[in-house]
Amino acid sequence: MKKAISVLCISASLVLSLSACDQKQRAQQQIEVVVQDVKTYPYQGGEEFVGRLEAVSDVEIIARVKAPIEKVHFKQGAMVTEGEVLYTLNQDELKAQYDQAQAEVGKASSALDIARKNYNRGLELAPDGYISGSELDQLESKVSETNAQLEATKASLRNAQVNLDYTEIHAPIGGKIDRSKFTSGDLVGPEVGSLTSIVAEDTMEIPFQVSEKVYWSMVRKMQRGEVSKSAQKAIVEIAFSANDIYEHQGTINFVSNRVNPETGSMEVRASVPNPDGILKPGQYVTVNIKVPVAVDTPMISQMAVQSDQQGDYVLVVDNKGVVNRVNVKLGRRVDTLVIVETGLKIGDQVIIRGVQRVRDGLQVKAIHMDDIEQAASSVSVIES
Numbered sequence: 001m002k003k004a005i006s007v008l009c010i011s012a013s014l015v016l017s018l019s020a021c022d023q024k025q026r027a028q029q030q031i032e033v034v035v036q037d038v039k040t041y042p043y044q045g046g047e048e049f050v051g052r053l054e055a056v057s058d059v060e061i062i063a064r065v066k067a068p069i070e071k072v073h074f075k076q077g078a079m080v081t082e083g084e085v086l087y088t089l090n091q092d093e094l095k096a097q098y099d100q101a102q103a104e105v106g107k108a109s110s111a112l113d114i115a116r117k118n119y120n121r122g123l124e125l126a127p128d129g130y131i132s133g134s135e136l137d138q139l140e141s142k143v144s145e146t147n148a149q150l151e152a153t154k155a156s157l158r159n160a161q162v163n164l165d166y167t168e169i170h171a172p173i174g175g176k177i178d179r180s181k182f183t184s185g186d187l188v189g190p191e192v193g194s195l196t197s198i199v200a201e202d203t204m205e206i207p208f209q210v211s212e213k214v215y216w217s218m219v220r221k222m223q224r225g226e227v228s229k230s231a232q233k234a235i236v237e238i239a240f241s242a243n244d245i246y247e248h249q250g251t252i253n254f255v256s257n258r259v260n261p262e263t264g265s266m267e268v269r270a271s272v273p274n275p276d277g278i279l280k281p282g283q284y285v286t287v288n289i290k291v292p293v294a295v296d297t298p299m300i301s302q303m304a305v306q307s308d309q310q311g312d313y314v315l316v317v318d319n320k321g322v323v324n325r326v327n328v329k330l331g332r333r334v335d336t337l338v339i340v341e342t343g344l345k346i347g348d349q350v351i352i353r354g355v356q357r358v359r360d361g362l363q364v365k366a367i368h369m370d371d372i373e374q375a376a377s378s379v380s381v382i383e384s
Helices: 002-029 092-128 133-165 212-224 369-383
Strands: 031-037 039-043 046-052 054-062 067-072 085-089 168-170 175-177 194-211 235-241 250-255 265-273 284-290 295-301 306-308 311-317 323-327 329-334 337-342 349-353 364-368
Touching: 031 369, 054 175, 085 194, 092 133, 194 212, 194 284, 212 265, 235 265, 295 349, 349 364, 364 369
Parallel strands: 031 364
Antiparallel strands: 031 349, 039 295, 046 194, 046 284, 054 194, 067 085, 085 168, 175 194, 194 265, 235 250, 235 284, 250 265, 295 337, 306 311, 311 323, 311 349, 329 337
């Protein structure tokens, strides 16, 4: 009996020992993964578009009268001021027209004086019967006729004066002037078209197209409060390349009131300061539209993201150490991070290392990335 009990005790001891060894072996075989919390980071959300620079003011200079150029006063490519004389046209023919119109005014004025005197004399004679009523009416009609002729000649004189003034062509705006297409002695007029052009370079305008999908997405974010009211006035940055951002920021000054049904987009215009004249009309640039206030936005490391036929997904370790697949919708990349739009919540632990060695439903040992970084920092301090 004692021998049997002894055998049972030994067997039980062996079972317990084997069980403990099995648990220890399973613990040793448990896969270790590195996890990181889903966190929020300050982010200035925005969108990128392609635009082409335009001058706010771009004026073609055209001769208003037909006459030979007497002198070109500017240098091509120079800066001109508003009101500055650009061309002087020969005045000989137009001055002769002015003098003739002036003479016609004098002639009409004299005729009116005579008509008025005759009418006044008729008024004196009519009461004594020396002049009939019909004759008096004719004298009055003559006054009206000669007065109308005088007004017509005065109008011709004013027109001749305007034409004479047009022989001096002034800059309607200040800015940078192009080369002259004509030189001294060339006969110019309205029919020859542009003599040159002036571009006001202190401010540039950038028209670009925004799809209705992007527009609607931005509206929805504002309605949901994802973009605060203080952030709704967007700022504009332009870039010539990925690493070449223009130093002056601009603002949006126009949004179309309708969507183009052919393109499914709407026109937006932004203005950007150009105090140094670096920007030139016709340049293509990348337009970055940003909100002026950074918004706390959920992000994860790009190392955590996997993709298959179902789309993007991450592996999350729950509080029991079990791996779970979570499908996610991702936004833009921000350096080594990527914005999480749906699928995860703040505090979820996503696997960023060891992703290829685990699968959905597997028990793992999670090591937090913050602990690794803290340990590395402590070692660095000790070594230093």
